[in-house]
Amino acid sequence: MPPMPAVREHVDKMQTRQDKADKPMSAPQKAMRRLGLNSDMELALHLPLRYEDETTLTPIAELRDGDMAQAEGVVRESRVEVRARRQLIARIEDDAGHTLLLRFLNFYPSQQKLLSVGQRVRVRGEVRGGFLGREMVHPECKAVQAGAPLAQALTPVYPTTAGLPQAYLRKAVGRALDKLVLDETLPPQALQIWPGGPRVLADWPLHAALDYLHHPRPEVSLAALQDRSHPAWLRLKAEELLAQQLSQLQARQAQALRRAPTLALGQRGGEAKGLHEQLLAVLPFALTGAQRRVSEEIARDLARPSPMHRLLQGDVGSGKTVVAALAAAVCIDAGYQCVLMAPTEILASQHVKKLVDWLTPLGVRVAWLAGGQKTKERRETLEAIDRAPQEGGAQLIVGTHAVIQDKVRFHKLGLAIVDEQHRFGVAQRLALREKVMEGGDAVEGGAKQPVEPHMLMMSATPIPRTLAMSYYADLDVSTLDELPPGRSPIVTRVISEQRRPELIARIRAQLAEGRQVYWVCPLIEESEAVDLTNATATHAELTAALNDAPHAAPLPPEGASPALGRPGGGGGIQIGLLHSRLPAAEKQAVMAEFVAGRMGLLVSTTVIEVGVDVPNATLMVIEHAERFGLSQLHQLRGRVGRGAQASACVLLYSTGDAPRLGQTARERLKAMAETNDGFEIARRDLEIRGPGEFLGARQSGAALLRFADLATDGELLDWARQTAALMLAQHPVLAERHVARWLGGRVDYLKA
Known part of the structure; x- marks a missing residue:
């Protein structure tokens, strides 16, 4: 019996793909693959960076200095001159008899042949x-x-890469546009609610819009193309x-x-207080509203x-950790485990310290899992994670990405x-979700269904409203918009x-008063490409400056243990060095000294960006601040001002022989000096740089938005939200086709 037509078509397509796979790719084909141009739709959406006007010819007599123009003539002279370097000269x-000189400082034999005497060229x-x-x-010639x-x-x-000539790319895009069939996916109702009136969408179907953007008419306003x-x-x-x-x-x-799993408060039953209530009772502070x-x-x-999925x-210091602890208490009280994953060991260890202090006295077994653990300790932790709580198993697991490893x-x-x-990649967050799905089955109507964990994602980078509407529409968003009392304002x-x-000298005075100081550097080692002072050199410089110069003996902070001196009882300032290449044990030892108050100054790279909580630290110095992003500057500033003492953040920028701050860097530093409000910082950051840092790995290198601009396209975003709800409710088939056309496999990013 012959195969059914659909089966035969599928077999033919698979054979065609196999034939293409077996055929060696040319250099331009490989370059297109590197750019992700693997389909007609991807080629059609690969829009030009700019345009050249080859629709007119300018007589040579009318050419003016500085014009970008196109001319045509016959080659009357062509020679290679040898001066300081070889040059190809053609006239x-x-x-009309007017002449134009063409000069090539770098040239190929093919150009010499093209510019042979008697050849007509444009x-x-x-x-x-x-x-x-x-x-x-170096004009373009043909x-x-x-x-x-x-x-x-x-x-x-077009945007291109090595090995992919413009001519090849133009032909590939042209073929893709000719082959592409783009049926209308917008329902009639979507045209009616368009903010500019229905004619804009009706007059510009998608295929016509793409054709025009690839080959606009010469009379078009270039400004309208450039500002989109x-x-x-x-x-x-x-x-x-x-x-x-x-x-x-x-x-x-x-x-x-x-x-x-259903994790309801008070599942223990009886008159005994639940873990959630017990934790609230023992916290050394009252919750904010x-x-x-x-x-x-x-x-x-x-x-x-x-x-x-919340x-x-x-903002920095708003108390997210205690909210996480209360959520964990609800989970543990219901008989389930909770895991907290942090991007760095320093941040994870800070969480462990707080959670152990709060929960261990209440009988909760907390486990620590990180990449730097010794084999025996790691094995015992893994066994505790896989053991029931009533058998001594871990109830709360805190760690780095080690918590998602196969073992x-x-x-x-x-x-x-x-x-x-x-700070986590999509694959890492999906792996954590898969771990949860191993936890058991829910039985409904006799059918088994995988159970997955509840997910709580935390961020100290407040998200502007337009960004939340666009990139986080699949999440519920909770906002801590109130700082705990007792926090001192930070002067920047x-x-x-x-x-x-x-x-x-200011640092020396702070240390003499018993306060502690951070000094943040952007590099660990010298770089020929970026002329920045490294952390090691800065540590040596500050050690010499603060310990060799005369200064008042340091005083211990009120209520702290030993004085801020060198180990061994010397009178000098203990200055620590912290960066990502230190072994985990050394990092922990340095941080322990600083947290305990025995270290006066900590020179660090951005590994202290989040999670470090030392109320006695009152001064933050950020060196080469012009090199940092606005969100990162705000995060670093949040390491001070965590106690009742007045705190300051100094943004130290480099000038060299003359001021060299760019406009973007100036705007960032100005914003930092003008406000401590994380939400205002986030709004300005979105204006300055776009959504990149807010989204982080949610995009995973494949942005869900390539053309729209959230800063200027608010009306379009509102239209899209209304239309999406309408299509899912009334036109689900059109909705599926629309998503498949635009996103393909990138929809998976939303699962994380």
């Missing part, structure tokens, strides 16, 4: 007024026949935003169908049978907390490195 003459380049008359240096037609549209110039306000651009951005909103609503719907509100939101989510955002098997995982979630100063001696 062309147009039909050249395009910048006109210069030279000693020998008008000339072009052989033409007399009367050859001119281009009818602007010529696109042309109707063709609006259509493209609207479709992209719609695909993103659809995918996130689909992710939310799919999440609601999945199963998770925001902490109570957010904890209640999380508790309601945990009590539902579908998995929580983002907890809060880690949880006994009964109910809640996964990911701190600084944007921006100063030049030329005032470094004054700053060191």
Whole structure:
């Protein structure tokens, strides 16, 4: 019996793919693959960086110095001159008898052949007024026949890579556009609610918009193309935003169908207080109103049978850790395990210290898992994680990415907390979710269904509203918008490195008062590419400056143990060095000295960006602050101001022989000096740099938005949100087609 047509078609397609796979790829094909241009749709969406106007010819007599122009003529002279270096010199003459010199400082034999005497060529380049008359240096050249037609549209110039010529890429894009069939996926209702009126969408279907953006007419406003306000651009951005909103609503719907353990408050029963209430009773401080509100939101989510997928955002020092501890208490009280994953050992160890202090007295067994553990300790921890709590198993596991490794098997995982979630890759967060799904089966109607954990993701980088609407529409967002009482305001100063001696004197005074200081450097070693002082050199410089120069003996902070001196009882200042290449044990030892108050100054790279909590530290110095992102500067500043003493952050910028701060760096430093509000910092960061750092690894190198700009396309985003809800409710088939066209496999990023 012959195969069915659908089967035969599938076999034929598979054979074609195999044939293509067996055929060696050319250099341009390999280059296209590196750019991710593997389909007609990807090629169609590979839009030009700029355009060249090859639609007109300018007579040579009318060429002016500085013009970017196209001319045509016959080669009358062509020679190679040897001066300081070899040059190819050619002179062309147009039909009016005027001449133009062409100069090539680097050339190939093929160019010599193209510019042979008697050949008619069309050249395009910048006109210069030279000693020998008008000339072009390294113009684009091509052989033409007399009367050859001119281009009818602007010529696109595409983003490319080595081995992929523009001509090859233009042909590939043109073939893709010819083959591509793009049926309309927008329902009629979507046209009616368009903010600019239905004609914009109706007059510019997707295929027409793409055709136009690849080959715009010469009369088009280049400004409208560059600022993406042309109707063709609006259509493209609207479709992209719609695909993103659809995918996130689909992710939310799919999440609601999945199963998770029901972790309700008070599951112990009887009159005994639950772990959650016990923890509230022993905390050495009262919760803020925001902490109570957010904890209640999380508790309601945990009590539902579908998995929580919540983002907890809060400014530096807003108290996210205690909210996480309360959520963990609800989970543990219900008989399940909780895991907290942090991006660095320093941050994870800070969490462990607080959680052990709070929960161990209440009978909770806390386990620590990190990459630097000794074999025996690691084996014992793994056994405790895979053991039931009633048998002495771990109830709360804290660690780095080591918690998602293959050897880690949880006994009964109910809640996964990911701190600084944007610092983790998508694959890492998905791996944590898969760990949860090993935990058991829920039985409904006789059918088994995998159980997965509730997920709580935390971020100290507040997310602007437009970004939350766009990239986090699949999440519930809780916000800690209130700082605990007793936090001192942080004064931020921006100063030049030329005032470094004054700053060191200020540090000496702070140490003499018994306070502690951070000094943050951006590099560990010298770099030829980036002329920055490294942490090791800075540590040596400050050690010499603060211990060799006369100064008052340091006093211990009130209530602290030993004086801020060198080990062994000397009178000098103990100055620590911390960077990512130190062994884990050394990092922990350095931090332990600083936290205990025995170390006055800590010179560090950005490994202290998050999680370090030393109330006695009152001064933060960030060297080469112009090199840091705004969000990172705000995170670093948050390491001080954690006690009742007045605190300061000094942003030390480099000038060299003359000021060299760029506009973006100036805007960042100005924002830091003007506000301590993390939400305002986040808003300005989005304006300055776009969404990159807020999203972090959620994009995983494949941004869900390539064309829309959240800072300027708010109306389009509102339209996309309304249209997405309408399509999922009334046009689910169109919705599926739209998402598949735009996102393909990138929808998987939303699962994390």
